[in-house]
Each structure stands twice: as structure tokens, then as C-alpha cells.
Amino acid sequence: MKIKELIVVEGKDDTTAVKRAVNADTIETNGSAINNKTLDMIRKAQQARGVIVLTDPDFPGEKIRKTIAEQIPGCKHAFIAKELALPKAGRGIGVEHAKPEVIREALKDAQYMQETENEEISREDLLDAGLIAGPGAKERRELLGNILKIGYTNGKQLHKRLMMFQVSRQEFAEAILKLRQEDIHE
Template identity: 40%
Template sequence: MEKSEPLTHISQVIVVEGKNDTARLKSCFDCDTIETDGGRLSPETLELIREAARTRGIIVFTDPDGPGERIRRKIMEAVPEAGQVFILKAKARTTRKVGVEHAQKEDLEAALAACVTFTKRPENTISWAEFLDLGLCGDRKKREAACRAFHLGPCNAKTCWKRMNLLGITKEEAERLVQDAGSNCHS
């Protein structure tokens, strides 16, 4: 009988939407999850998430779609220090569905390795005017490249700007990235 390699242990609790996400993650990693039951994030589940954040830390890993983003926002309001993991739709889809449960192990590992934690800062590290000057509002491909590079998850311009500030990304860092992304995304 062939020996399988040991599963990577994840010490934080991963918050997912449903049982299929749990099954997929547990088939790839030694981990614990809390399921939000899709869009129905009950007060009891939210309290369980808060308690897990206090005792072990949590990682929010919801589906890359509208309902997943709504759940993520609710959790971020309750537990702003939660780790955030994003996966591209293209890496988590079948012909008819999109979700964490459909991702390959390598893509799940890469997403978890790029876990980010957003923190509130007293002032913005990049102003809205600077964000606009970089062309991240008007050029969707450029913004998507920035979101991938900074592991922000797919987002519109306003959310991208907010997440860049939450990560403390400066104008200079964004400028370097935009220059690189601009040369790559328009070729």
C-alpha cells in the first residue's frame, strides 16, 4: 500500500460557506472549519466565529462570487482582524458553478499562502486622488492586475482602494506595481 504524504496543518479555523467547502479543504489539509450555511450567517454562527478568532484565529475563505463577498463583509465587520484568503473565479469553477469546493489543491495552497490581514489605519496610505492618477479606477485590467499582485481578491475600484489602504499599500508601492502591470496587461 502506498503511503500518502501528511496533510499540511492549518492552526487557524477556516470560515467557509458550506459542507462541500469543508470536505474539499479537509481532503487537502489538516484543518478545522466553521460553515456559515451559505448566505444565512446566523447570530449564533457569528458568535462562534468571534470565539474562534479569540482562541485560535480565523481565516475567511468564501466563494469568489457576490454571496461570498457579502458574507466576507459581515464577518470583517464583526472580526476585522480575520485573515482573508481570496481565490480567482477561474481557479474555483466548473462549467456551471463557482466555489472553493471546485478548486485544485495547488490553487487552494497558493490562496492560503497569500492570506492577508487588513488593519484599520488612522489615515490613508494612498489617497483617492492618487488612486485615480494611477488609473486603477478607469482601467479594469490594470486594477485586476493590482488586485492579483496584492492578493486583494476581485473587487471594484472603491473596494480596491479601501483594501489597499487597509493593507497599508503606499502610493510608491502601487506606482511600481501599476507600471509593471501596465506593461504586462496591454501587450
């Protein structure tokens, strides 16, 4: 599978994992303290070929993703669920631990993230769905992120993430129905 866009990853091990899964070029951020030189490279890549951001499903990965989204609009974002980015043994979480088929699926499902003023889903909707506060809310958010392929986020950021990915009321309702069928802490 050949990917036209450049894929932004965190480090060399992530590049190795991506190249095992697909034929693609990568840009490595070399950690969460992403510098201006790297941002300029990503900006140039976005203009020339497009960019897919594929960072680890952890706090530093989200920090990198947020920095890129703020600085370089129009990038696609791909997510790998935490449980699919765990090592067979040892510690850590990351793209480098994901199986090739998981990486291919994440890249295939990459989506644009953009700011929007159109609020289809309210914070009240999130409360009603048990996604903010209460027992099991974290697990439901994690499952929702996997269902919608927008990654995991905390309660405060969920509303913003739904808006950035322009999730419609219908998509949200279908995801909540699927979530409830999974019977997570209901």
C-alpha cells in the first residue's frame, strides 16, 4: 500500500513500524518539544503532498498532534487505540508497537481536523451519554474515540475534538448506540 502523504511520527522506531506496514515517507518530530525547523518541514510537506499525523496515543503524542493542528491547518489525523499500541512485553505505549494491519487501518481512516463554529453536539449531549463525569465515563470516551476513529481524549477536550472532526449528530447518535451495545458500565 503506497501512501502519497508524508506521515508525521515521533521517532525512528515509529518510522520503522510505518514502513513495515506501508510504502510511505515519514517526518520524525523527535519528541514532544517539536521545533520550528520540524514545523517548517511539515508545513512544506503539507503544501507539496499532504500530511497525515500519526502520533502515540499518550500525552506527549497528543501534545505533538495539538501543536501541528494549531500551526498547520489541513493535515489529516490518524489514531491508534491504546490497547493496540502496547508492547508484547515491557513498558511504554506507541506506534512502534502496533501491528502492520493496525497501522494500515489507522492510515486508511485518517480524517481532517478543523475548527468549526457549528456546534451539532452540546456538552449536555455528552453528559446525557455518560461521557463526562460519573463511573465508566473514561472507558466510554475511549470506546467512542475508537468507534469514531478520532482517538481518546479527556472529558474537557472531547467536545472540542468532536467539533474539530465535524462529527454530525447522526454519527454521534450511531456511535452512542454502538457504545451502548458494547455495554460499557451501563
